[in-house]
Amino acid sequence: MTTLSEKKFATAAFDRARWTPLLELSVHEVFDIMLSTQLCPYQSAVAASEGEFTALVGLAGSLCGVLSIRCADQSARIMAGKMLDIPPEEVDNNSWDALGEIANMIAGNFKGKLSGVGNHCMLSVPTIIVGTDYEARSITGGNIIEAVFDFEKRPFWVTLELHE
Amino acid sequence: MSQIRALIVDDSSVMRKIVERSLRQAGLDLSSVREAGNGAEALGILDANPVDLILSDINMPVMDGLEFVRQLQTVEKLRGIPVVMITTEGSESNVVQALSLGAKGYIRKPFTPDQVKEHVLPVLGL
Numbered sequence: 503m504t505t506l507s508e509k510k511f512a513t514a515a516f517d518r519a520r521w522t523p524l525l526e527l528s529v530h531e532v533f534d535i536m537l538s539t540q541l542c543p544y545q546s547a548v549a550a551s552e553g554e555f556t557a558l559v560g561l562a563g564s565l566c567g568v569l570s571i572r573c574a575d576q577s578a579r580i581m582a583g584k585m586l587d588i589p590p591e592e593v594d595n596n597s598w599d600a601l602g603e604i605a606n607m608i609a610g611n612f613k614g615k616l617s618g619v620g621n622h623c624m625l626s627v628p629t630i631i632v633g634t635d636y637e638a639r640s641i642t643g644g645n646i647i648e649a650v651f652d653f654e655k656r657p658f659w660v661t662l663e664l665h666e
Numbered sequence: 667m668s669q670i671r672a673l674i675v676d677d678s679s680v681m682r683k684i685v686e687r688s689l690r691q692a693g694l695d696l697s698s699v700r701e702a703g704n705g706a707e708a709l710g711i712l713d714a715n716p717v718d719l720i721l722s723d724i725n726m727p728v729m730d731g732l733e734f735v736r737q738l739q740t741v742e743k744l745r746g747i748p749v750v751m752i753t754t755e756g757s758e759s760n761v762v763q764a765l766s767l768g769a770k771g772y773i774r775k776p777f778t779p780d781q782v783k784e785h786v787l788p789v790l791g792l
Contacts, residue, residue, distance in 0.1 A: 531776060532776045535776040535777065535778055536684070536775075536776045541724075567673050582680060585680055585684060585736070586680060586683055587687070596679065596680050599678050599679055599680045600678075600680045602678065603678045603680055603681050606725075606754050606775075607775045607776050609754065610754025610774075610775060611754070611775075611776065614761070614774070621758050621759050624725075625725055625754065626724060627677060627727055637737075
């Protein structure tokens, strides 16, 4: 297996203006293709307590940081149900698995859209956090892109935090 | 179309089910579908259960998809099984490496059932 230490790469320069629409497009494509769902921006004010499920995927290499997605428990169940083609009430722990896989696909899709970056960026396996009573401290130096989408009338957060 | 015995290797159980559904939507007559959460588990299954087709993720814990394909090529009875990678790791270097190790094709996530059909049927000669 090739490791990052064996590769030579340059860290991609953060470009919010160009990357924000690419991240949003990546989210739209994943939901359209895998969940047959069209997302739109979330218009209402949102409270952090509405996001009980968080999935994290680490990026290392030419992009270095974390992509996270967050939503309510019920939203995660509906997402898993759509992916599996079953009613949300029949979804058990699959909602964790589904949310992690969605985060993974968004991260992979996004890095693939950055010309010359995807080849030198690796993704971690997803990590799932359940609950809202935690505090995340970023060491990424403020390079953050966040978008909130409307999924079944509930907020769905996508956040990309990158190191300088 | 003859019956196909498939092995789906992915650390996500949701994705394994989606891949199975996509194979059926592609028109494959699956006589059995076995599932593994990583390459090591898949090798254990293959030891006792012959299959006709393997679909494997790349980015998995314990043993990733690239190492899994590499290990397959070292076992005489497993060498000829067609492997299609299904992965978010769509970087050119990973794809080239997977193909050079013996994979017959790759599908990038997110994917449609049509893309599964387009990439899987040819490796089965269908």
